Amino acid sequence: MTDSMEPFPPPGQPLVANANGNGHAAAQDLLPWSDAGESNAEDVWEEPAWDEPQAAPSGDPSGDRLTPAELRAVVFRRAPLGKRGLDEHQVNSLLDRVEAELVRLTQEKRALETEVELLRDSAARQPEPVAPPREEPAARPQETGLARVDQAEHAASRSVAGRVQEAHVYAASLLSQAQQTADQYIKDAQRYSRELIEDALLKRGTILSNAAAEGDRTVGVDAVGQEIARLRTANQTYRGKLRDYFELMLMNLDEWETAEGAGGST
Amino acid sequence: MSATSAILSPHGAGAPAFTQVKANFELVAKYGDNVPLYLFSDMFLRVPALRELFPVHMSRQRERLMAALSFAVEHAHNLPEITPYLHQLARSHRKFGTEGEHYEQWSASVVNTMQRFSGNMWDEGLEEEWRDFLSLLTRTLSEGARQDASLRPAYWTAEVISHERRSVDVAVLRLLVDRPFKYVPGQSAPVEVRQWPNMWRYYSMANVPRRDNTVELHVKAAGAVSRTLVCDVREGEVVKLGAPVGTLTLNPNTGRNILLIAGGTGFAPIKAVLEHVTKLPVPPWVSVFTGARERGGLYDLDVLRDWEQKYPWLTVRAALSELEDQSVATTGTVGEAVSRYGRWEGYDAYVCGPPAMVDGTVAMLHANGFTDNRIRLERFAGAATPSRRFAI
Numbered sequence: 001m002t003d004s005m006e007p008f009p010p011p012g013q014p015l016v017a018n019a020n021g022n023g024h025a026a027a028q029d030l031l032p033w034s035d036a037g038e039s040n041a042e043d044v045w046e047e048p049a050w051d052e053p054q055a056a057p058s059g060d061p062s063g064d065r066l067t068p069a070e071l072r073a074v075v076f077r078r079a080p081l082g083k084r085g086l087d088e089h090q091v092n093s094l095l096d097r098v099e100a101e102l103v104r105l106t107q108e109k110r111a112l113e114t115e116v117e118l119l120r121d122s123a124a125r126q127p128e129p130v131a132p133p134r135e136e137p138a139a140r141p142q143e144t145g146l147a148r149v150d151q152a153e154h155a156a157s158r159s160v161a162g163r164v165q166e167a168h169v170y171a172a173s174l175l176s177q178a179q180q181t182a183d184q185y186i187k188d189a190q191r192y193s194r195e196l197i198e199d200a201l202l203k204r205g206t207i208l209s210n211a212a213a214e215g216d217r218t219v220g221v222d223a224v225g226q227e228i229a230r231l232r233t234a235n236q237t238y239r240g241k242l243r244d245y246f247e248l249m250l251m252n253l254d255e256w257e258t259a260e261g262a263g264g265s266t
Numbered sequence: 267m268s269a270t271s272a273i274l275s276p277h278g279a280g281a282p283a284f285t286q287v288k289a290n291f292e293l294v295a296k297y298g299d300n301v302p303l304y305l306f307s308d309m310f311l312r313v314p315a316l317r318e319l320f321p322v323h324m325s326r327q328r329e330r331l332m333a334a335l336s337f338a339v340e341h342a343h344n345l346p347e348i349t350p351y352l353h354q355l356a357r358s359h360r361k362f363g364t365e366g367e368h369y370e371q372w373s374a375s376v377v378n379t380m381q382r383f384s385g386n387m388w389d390e391g392l393e394e395e396w397r398d399f400l401s402l403l404t405r406t407l408s409e410g411a412r413q414d415a416s417l418r419p420a421y422w423t424a425e426v427i428s429h430e431r432r433s434v435d436v437a438v439l440r441l442l443v444d445r446p447f448k449y450v451p452g453q454s455a456p457v458e459v460r461q462w463p464n465m466w467r468y469y470s471m472a473n474v475p476r477r478d479n480t481v482e483l484h485v486k487a488a489g490a491v492s493r494t495l496v497c498d499v500r501e502g503e504v505v506k507l508g509a510p511v512g513t514l515t516l517n518p519n520t521g522r523n524i525l526l527i528a529g530g531t532g533f534a535p536i537k538a539v540l541e542h543v544t545k546l547p548v549p550p551w552v553s554v555f556t557g558a559r560e561r562g563g564l565y566d567l568d569v570l571r572d573w574e575q576k577y578p579w580l581t582v583r584a585a586l587s588e589l590e591d592q593s594v595a596t597t598g599t600v601g602e603a604v605s606r607y608g609r610w611e612g613y614d615a616y617v618c619g620p621p622a623m624v625d626g627t628v629a630m631l632h633a634n635g636f637t638d639n640r641i642r643l644e645r646f647a648g649a650a651t652p653s654r655r656f657a658i
Contacts, residue, residue: 125312169382172307179303179324186323190490197487204434208560209589 066101111153118157122164284342286395291339294383295332302328304382309375316371319362321464335376342399345406352403353410354511360420361456361466361508366408373400414509421458422447422507427480429501433562435487436531437496438472441505443479449510451475451538452616454644456508457483459494466508467491470535470618470644472566474542481507484534484566514618514644516542522614522640523551527600527627529619530563535644536618537566544577553613554582557600557623560589567594583607599623601630608634618644 074094076086294301306324310317320327334355341348356364377396381388424441431437449455451474456466467489472482487496499505514535516524524543528536533556543549558564564584574582584595585603596603600623604610615636617627624643631641 168308168311171311172304175307175311176300176303179307183323183325187325201435205560205589212589 066097071098111156114153115156115160118160119164122161122168282343282395282398284339284395284399286392287342287399288339290380290384290387290392290396291336293387294380295336297383299325299328301379301383302331305331305375305379308378308382309371312375313371316368319364319368319464321462323465338403339399345402349406349410352406353413356407356410357414357509358456358511359407360411360414361458361506362464363420364411366404366411369404369407373397373404376400418448418509419445421509424481424505424507426499426501426503426505429499431496432565435496436562436565437485437487438565439483439485439495439499441481441483441507443481443507445479447475447479447481447507447510449475450512450515451542452515452535453510453512453538454535455481455510457491457495458506458508459491459499460503460505461494461498462491465491468511470512470514470538471510472534472537474538474545482534484531484537486531512644514616514642515539516616517614517642518542518546520614521550523612524553525604525610525613525615526552526554527604527615527617527619528554528556529600529623529627530558531565532617532619532623532644533566534618536616537569539616540573540580544573549577549579552577552580553607554580555585555600555604556582557585557587557595557603557619559587561586561591561594564595599626601627605630605634610634610636613640615641617641 076090079085079087306320306328337351338345338348345352377393377400380396381393384392422443422445424443424447426439427442428440429437430439447455449471452470454468454470456468458464458466469483469485472484473480475481483495485492485495487493495505512535516539524539526536526540536554536556540552540554543552554570556564556567556570564586567582567584570582570584574580583603585598585600586595587597587599590597596606598606600619604627610631615631617624617631619627628641628643
């Protein structure tokens with residue numbers, strides 16, 4: 001929980017410290033002068049709590065648990081002489097253990113169900129920062145074994161709420177980073193497009209003012225155009241006249257040939 | 267100090283001072299942008315559907331949120347004092363689809379965020395005070411939203427019935443609004459286009475309200491929404507309109523003459539005010555100065571010249587500041603033009619345009635003997651982007 005109380009890390013600082021893992025090893029290698037006692041792993045390298053999902057605390061640390069394999073491997077002694085069947089004492093003691101195991105399993109199942117419910121609730125809505133210890137005096141069991149399981153359940157749900165809270169904070173940090181990245185991309189893109197447009201408008205302005213400044217030359221071009229048109233017309237006129245002249249000449253030539261031919265034959 | 271009794275009588279003398287909340291907020295606010303960043307993330311994680319009420323780009327939202335929250339915290343000891351502001355805030359949030367329960371989710375995220383940044387300063391007493399303050403706050407907001415909901419829709423839809431590209435980056439749009447759309451000439455309204463969900467940008471209506479529910483908008487392609495309106499939007503497309511705001515409206519009872527000064531598409535509200543004058547039984551003398559950098563920026567000069575022919579009380583002068591065109595306008599800024607014609611003793615001034623132009627013009631008006639109560643500027647209630655709206 002202390003982790004979640006720390007100020008929000010700045011965007012540049014990695015939230016998941018995995019990337020620093022090698023750095024830590026390297027730091028230890030590169031700092032031979034530091035006392036072994038000083039370069040305590042916890043000082044340099046602290047694994048974020050959300051990175052190592054701890055195994056749920058085992059309900060029974062005694063280790064005296066009945067396993068299916070054990071049950072399968074059981075071999076009952078024959079009953080002592082004078083009695084038929086199997087050793088009654090041995091069978092009864094096994095039955096006791098089976099019963100105890102069933103009770104324990106039921107309790108664990110219930111504890112897990114509560115935990116699942118709590119997790120579901122937490123996922124649906126933000127839980128109280130520190131899960132309030134839910135008092136259920138009516139359901140307080142009498143047997144010491146059940147009471148122990150109940151306490152374990154409370155401890156488990158508290159640690160679950162804490163981890164859910166940490167996960168939420170972590171998720172919020174991730175989301176914040178994603179949002180910042182998106183904001184930055186959009187800002188960059190907008191700036192780029194704005195620069196492009198400003199540049200284009202500037203060029204447009206330059207072209208327009210150049211065009212305005214060269215207005216006189218435009219008038220000159222017009223005059224040249226008129227001159228060209230006049231010359232073209234004149235050209236056409238001269239061509240026409242030239243054609244007329246040549247045709248006249250040809251006509252005269254024809255007449256002359258006809259006259260000469262006539263004269264020659266005569 | 268009983269917070270419960272304070273909730274029962276928020277206007278009473280026993281209103282809580284919320285000193286803890288104020289001190290705590292001052293402390294937390296030092297974390298800057300991280301605070302609203304975490305607040306929004308917390309809210310979106312708990313209620314993912316709320317993300318859809320916000321634009322993709324959130325930095326401006328974060329600034330606004332902190333501005334609003336710090337303003338409210340500052341006045342926490344006397345929220346009734348800022349009720350008009352809070353009601354306006356709630357009104358302007360209706361177009362986003364904000365509802366009462368959203369304020370509660372928001373409050374929960376505020377508490378989570380404050381706790382997150384308070385470290386070991388956080389305790390139950392502080393949390394309770396925050397919750398009390400936030401419940402007072404959200405109650406005022408919900409009340410404002412409820413009152414407004416009885417008066418008008420959360421937003422209007424409008425069809426683009428004409429779209430004229432007047433120059434390389436200016437377009438004049440006509441919209442047909444689906445329901446009666448009441449406003450005072452000179453006001454502006456937020457517009458949302460399909461291409462940019464949840465990005466509302468303000469544009470002034472360039473006409474007086476009409477019976478056929480059509481409005482005219484003048485848009486200069488400056489930001490994303492404006493560019494879409496100028497370049498992409500076609501006739502037949504539908505946009506959303508929010509409730510109108512703004513104070514650049516005609517004060518018809520002064521008996522004084524009117525000086526209207528516009529820069530770029532800042533001409534839109536000036537045109538609406540001018541049209542308002544034409545409806546007066548006895549119009550005062552009106553001088554309009556409209557300026558732009560180049561000829562394309564005087565995109566609506568023809569209409570002005572027509573009106574000048576039609577109304578003897580109206581004179582129109584245009585100015586071009588960068589690319590001169592003596593056949594159309596004088597050269598220089600509008601401020602210089604106004605100054606040149608200067609005998610403005612009996613006039614009230616109305617100014618709208620890009621920030622630099624407005625600042626320059628106001629300085630010039632002051633130099634010409636205008637006092638602030640004789641100048642009306644385009645000013646936006648609660649909008650964070652006045653500067654982007656009328657960029658030339």
